[in-house]
Amino acid sequence: xxTIPFLPxxxxxxxxxxxCLGLTVYWSQHLLGGLAWDGSHKMFNWHPVLMVTGMxxxxxxxxxxxxLPLSHxxxxxxxxxxxxTLALIAFISAILGLEAVFKFHNxxxxxxMYSLHSWLGLSAVLFFSCQWLMGFVSFLWPWxxxxxxxxxxxxxxxFGSVILVxxxxxxxxxxxxxxxxxxxxxxxxxxxxxxxxxFANVLGxxxxxxxxxxxxxxxxPGWKRPDVNSQDVRQVRYYxxxxxRK
Amino acid sequence: xxTIPFLPxxxxxxxxxxxCLGLTVYWSQHLLGGLAWDGSHKMFNWHPVLMVTGMxxxxxxxxxxxxLPLSHxxxxxxxxxxxxTLALIAFISAILGLEAVFKFHNxxxxxxMYSLHSWLGLSAVLFFSCQWLMGFVSFLWPWxxxxxxxxxxxxxxxFGSVILVxxxxxxxxxxxxxxxxxxxxxxxxxxxxxxxxxFANVLGxxxxxxxxxxxxxxxxPGWKRPDVNSQDVRQVRYYxxxxxRK
Numbered sequence: 001x002x003t004i005p006f007l008p009x010x011x012x013x014x015x016x017x018x019x020c021l022g023l024t025v026y027w028s029q030h031l032l033g034g035l036a037w038d039g040s041h042k043m044f045n046w047h048p049v050l051m052v053t054g055m056x057x058x059x060x061x062x063x064x065x066x067x068l069p070l071s072h073x074x075x076x077x078x079x080x081x082x083x084x085t086l087a088l089i090a091f092i093s094a095i096l097g098l099e100a101v102f103k104f105h106n107x108x109x110x111x112x113m114y115s116l117h118s119w120l121g122l123s124a125v126l127f128f129s130c131q132w133l134m135g136f137v138s139f140l141w142p143w144x145x146x147x148x149x150x151x152x153x154x155x156x157x158x159f160g161s162v163i164l165v166x167x168x169x170x171x172x173x174x175x176x177x178x179x180x181x182x183x184x185x186x187x188x189x190x191x192x193x194x195x196x197x198x199f200a201n202v203l204g205x206x207x208x209x210x211x212x213x214x215x216x217x218x219x220x221p222g223w224k225r226p227d228v229n230s231q232d233v234r235q236v237r238y239y240x241x242x243x244x245r246k
Numbered sequence: 247x248x249t250i251p252f253l254p255x256x257x258x259x260x261x262x263x264x265x266c267l268g269l270t271v272y273w274s275q276h277l278l279g280g281l282a283w284d285g286s287h288k289m290f291n292w293h294p295v296l297m298v299t300g301m302x303x304x305x306x307x308x309x310x311x312x313x314l315p316l317s318h319x320x321x322x323x324x325x326x327x328x329x330x331t332l333a334l335i336a337f338i339s340a341i342l343g344l345e346a347v348f349k350f351h352n353x354x355x356x357x358x359m360y361s362l363h364s365w366l367g368l369s370a371v372l373f374f375s376c377q378w379l380m381g382f383v384s385f386l387w388p389w390x391x392x393x394x395x396x397x398x399x400x401x402x403x404x405f406g407s408v409i410l411v412x413x414x415x416x417x418x419x420x421x422x423x424x425x426x427x428x429x430x431x432x433x434x435x436x437x438x439x440x441x442x443x444x445f446a447n448v449l450g451x452x453x454x455x456x457x458x459x460x461x462x463x464x465x466x467p468g469w470k471r472p473d474v475n476s477q478d479v480r481q482v483r484y485y486x487x488x489x490x491r492k
Contacts, residue, residue: 111437116422116450158465162458169415176362176419180426191357204362219404
């Protein structure tokens, strides 16, 4: 992978994350009718805000913790705790985001869990709960055997990216669905691209770009924390030992 | 990553790909009203069939070519040609899938390119066209310098997965959108989950599972084609040379 400097990347990601969050809050507050925790449509409007906060921005930040050059020095434990804490706040945000839509549906007598968006979104949150629990038990529980950690780590890394992909696909399908619902009786329908449609379409594309850039950050080999048990390091040790014996 | 046998995986993927395709054809043929290339809604029905064929099933097959154990022996060239050919058929299928929806919209006087699904889907196909061209120029054009191939290869690999993610998110948002449109005037609305909604939701989830399993196949280190220029192999050569000198 061509070398990319980490500092401009992290500044870009910070700004892009804040932009995604800010635009989602603006959409909910000023275009969808405002925010309230009262079972009305204003309660539904917490759903995009909390899901983008939790499943995209905070989740992305948690995923990238080990790419910070500072985290490559010294003990890994504080960075593990930061990773788990950010992921936990992301998870709580997502649960509140689900509560917002379920309570709104229940008060308004709208059925739950019928759209493909809802099936996908709930799958993402359920996988995330398993991922967090398994991560905690495997990497922060001091009595977990090393062989199990080593076996589970690549699974945790792979499913970390998969859950982000599910979250991004959920956001895209959710924004698309909301625009079709909201603008079907509008004076300017979705098909005529009124300003709100432009706004939310651009928001969806920015969320997608954020997600792809998180995946890029995770993929760049030079940004990974050097692993003392990695194949490369073991190979170097093996050859050093062979040379020593000679 | 825990060891998974390749043969059962490839049998599963073959069956899952055929299942996704078969269910999409069934949906278009028997639930959406049939297939025809005539500008009517039957022409639209080619859109899901051709997009799932091209951007999901054939694209996934092309991505996994280098994971076949047979491809790890002998010359890489025939496998490169197979990879490029499958990707080209996938791309042609996607272009025909776009033609189906654009012609249907134009004949029916429906605006093009307004939904987030359409923005995302077109982005996926545009990225795919760049990916194919860059792949061809870099890896099949005999005069491309080796240093450029080496520099571009990880970019090609990363964007290969990204395009699949965009395609999966496009399929999910497209199926979701189509169900909202189709069932809004139905006797049983989408929110009451009529059989067609169940059918297409399950199809969407199966497409997602297929996509995630392609990403899994690409991520398992033991299934990758041993690269003569990889860091590991260079390291082994280096140490062998150092031992030889001693």
